[in-house]
Amino acid sequence: GETSSSNEAVEACEQALALTPTTSPKYASRLNNLARVLRDRYQRTGQGDDLSRGQSFYRQACQSGFRTQSEVVVVAGYNWGMWALQRSAWSEAVEAFECASQSANDLFQRQALRVDRAMWLQEAQKLPALAAYALAKISELTRAVVTLENGRVRLLSASLEIERQELERLKEDAHPQLYERFVSSVEQIGQLERQEIQDVNFADQEQLAATVERARIELADVINSIQQIPGYSDFFRSFNFDRIKDALLASGDIGVYVLVTPQGGLALIVFEGGVREIWLDFNESDLEILLGKPASGYLWAQLGEVSLKHSLEEVLPLLGERVLKPIAAALFEISSVMERKPRIILIPIGRLALPPLHAAPYQIEEHSNNLQDDFCVTYTPAARILQHSRQRLGELPEQEKIFLGICNPLPLPPEFSPLKFAKLEIENISRLFSQKNILRETQATLPAVEDHLPCATHLHFASHGSFNALAPLESGVVLGNGQLLTSRKLLARRQLVSVRLAVLSACQTALIDFAKLPEEAIGLPSSFLQAGIPAVVGTFWAVDDVSTTLLMIKFYTYYIVQGLHPAESLRQAQQWLREVTNGNLAELFAGYKLHNADSDLKVIIDESFRRYTLNDPNACPFAHPYYWAAFAFYGV
Numbered sequence: 001g002e003t004s005s006s007n008e009a010v011e012a013c014e015q016a017l018a019l020t021p022t023t024s025p026k027y028a029s030r031l032n033n034l035a036r037v038l039r040d041r042y043q044r045t046g047q048g049d050d051l052s053r054g055q056s057f058y059r060q061a062c063q064s065g066f067r068t069q070s071e072v073v074v075v076a077g078y079n080w081g082m083w084a085l086q087r088s089a090w091s092e093a094v095e096a097f098e099c100a101s102q103s104a105n106d107l108f109q110r111q112a113l114r115v116d117r118a119m120w121l122q123e124a125q126k127l128p129a130l131a132a133y134a135l136a137k138i139s140e141l142t143r144a145v146v147t148l149e150n151g152r153v154r155l156l157s158a159s160l161e162i163e164r165q166e167l168e169r170l171k172e173d174a175h176p177q178l179y180e181r182f183v184s185s186v187e188q189i190g191q192l193e194r195q196e197i198q199d200v201n202f203a204d205q206e207q208l209a210a211t212v213e214r215a216r217i218e219l220a221d222v223i224n225s226i227q228q229i230p231g232y233s234d235f236f237r238s239f240n241f242d243r244i245k246d247a248l249l250a251s252g253d254i255g256v257y258v259l260v261t262p263q264g265g266l267a268l269i270v271f272e273g274g275v276r277e278i279w280l281d282f283n284e285s286d287l288e289i290l291l292g293k294p295a296s297g298y299l300w301a302q303l304g305e306v307s308l309k310h311s312l313e314e315v316l317p318l319l320g321e322r323v324l325k326p327i328a329a330a331l332f333e334i335s336s337v338m339e340r341k342p343r344i345i346l347i348p349i350g351r352l353a354l355p356p357l358h359a360a361p362y363q364i365e366e367h368s369n370n371l372q373d374d375f376c377v378t379y380t381p382a383a384r385i386l387q388h389s390r391q392r393l394g395e396l397p398e399q400e401k402i403f404l405g406i407c408n409p410l411p412l413p414p415e416f417s418p419l420k421f422a423k424l425e426i427e428n429i430s431r432l433f434s435q436k437n438i439l440r441e442t443q444a445t446l447p448a449v450e451d452h453l454p455c456a457t458h459l460h461f462a463s464h465g466s467f468n469a470l471a472p473l474e475s476g477v478v479l480g481n482g483q484l485l486t487s488r489k490l491l492a493r494r495q496l497v498s499v500r501l502a503v504l505s506a507c508q509t510a511l512i513d514f515a516k517l518p519e520e521a522i523g524l525p526s527s528f529l530q531a532g533i534p535a536v537v538g539t540f541w542a543v544d545d546v547s548t549t550l551l552m553i554k555f556y557t558y559y560i561v562q563g564l565h566p567a568e569s570l571r572q573a574q575q576w577l578r579e580v581t582n583g584n585l586a587e588l589f590a591g592y593k594l595h596n597a598d599s600d601l602k603v604i605i606d607e608s609f610r611r612y613t614l615n616d617p618n619a620c621p622f623a624h625p626y627y628w629a630a631f632a633f634y635g636v
Helices: 002-018 027-045 048-065 070-086 090-110 117-124 127-137 141-155 157-172 176-193 202-227 241-249 284-292 298-302 308-335 383-395 422-430 446-455 487-493 524-530 545-561 566-579 582-595 599-614
Strands: 254-260 265-271 274-280 343-348 362-364 367-369 376-379 402-407 435-440 458-462 476-478 484-486 501-504 535-539 631-635
Touching (some): 002 027, 027 048, 027 070, 048 070, 048 090, 090 141, 127 141, 127 265, 141 265, 141 274, 176 202, 241 254, 241 265, 241 383, 254 284, 254 308, 274 308, 284 308, 402 422, 422 458, 422 545, 422 599, 446 484, 484 487, 487 524, 524 535, 524 631, 545 566, 566 631, 582 599
Parallel strands (some): 254 343, 343 376, 402 435, 458 501, 501 535
Antiparallel strands (some): 265 274, 476 484
């Protein structure tokens, strides 16, 4: 039966390994195969010798494959680490995941200019969280943060684009030789890797391996040379804990990484006193069920298959009680001794980045709140991206605010509908700026927007968004005739010298492609951050047209008129929207009628005025999270 088949599999793998020279590029993969069948037999029989031999062969596969078969090491290290996690062998899991991560990092460096890097992003995307979880289990908390952050940065498509910007700047800064050496090394390694090594004899394989090794040494040498140039010390260099802490806590804030694994969930809170771990009674399977349940799952709601309101009513309370509540309790304790209430910087990992964690309700003692009620919450993909945004903010020149509003671009592709309240939104927001440029409907073409970008300090897109999962730089906002203002175009033109804030008042601008995308990306906000805009407001789902208009007008009132930080402005605008009554809204729309002469706009305002006048004046029509929770602030 199964035992006989297991024995045969082990014998076959042992024979294959015995016939393979240690210098063969296939040696590491055959070590991995033998370790895998020994692991499977151990799980069936519990035979002690299989455990020790399986561990040994996995270790050998990682050691022997690192220089010649990095791809095999990623797979072997992951399989070995997952096996160790199942046995609660935390130190062993750390060793395994670090082997896999080191090889994955090596692959990233060699493929940083190759479009097929996405394949390895998908292969390696879970490694940082798994390694951090195991490290936290053995109380290596600062090491866990460093592992998670640097794995996160290497996974982020955005981070690789920042490296690309550095490369382009290197060429412009009178270092073209280093630029050419870097590109040449990467291309040479890529060509060598694509050779069909199975068709050459062992002597040729040894020669090929030696050639690859020389090319990799050259790549490491040129990276080191680039790092020696003033201003390039961070090029392809990991952050240590002090730098992570500086990036997250620069303004007296607190950083919170949140992750789930098959074994359970973990939050790592980075604050002035160090790191605190919060173990969560919530694992990867729990999250998948919550997101994918057919009748109410959040992902199905995003696809329009079930009611998003109903889904949020089920998903958010569960996330609040099992994920956010223990985190909030720790944050209350940490912040109680601080001079001011800190902002909370959330860094959700994987599919935890899909739902709006800031809006998940929890009950502590007799009070039912969410994190947004108790703190000002912002998001960032990683501490390094936050530092990049803060650096960009510091470089912005002092000047008067100049508003560029893009209002309901037309014509649209058939999959998009016009935003009829966009005009009311843009007209009322633009009044708060003394200098403004507004591109309405058919005026909102790609050439017109690009012409106005160099002067703008504040971008507001009352339009649809489009996120390209496999090519994040091709993500952007939809303009007239279906053309996209993409992150790639923003980067290429280098014209965002003055932009302080971009508001993506659109549909699903923060939604990631949960089917295909390497899980690190967070959508258009990440793409705009990497384009050099230090702060972005995005939305998690297709937002309601009326509530969005009201929220955006209030947001800019707090920000421009009252001078609040944009993150705090968004928080207060969301609280206002939750509490505004039909009676308040009737008065508000009556005021809009007086101040808007546009005939088409008057029709829309009249319809809304009647709607709120006829309903219960004390009811709060936008209290449901569907209306306000979609909005989030990213950056600084």
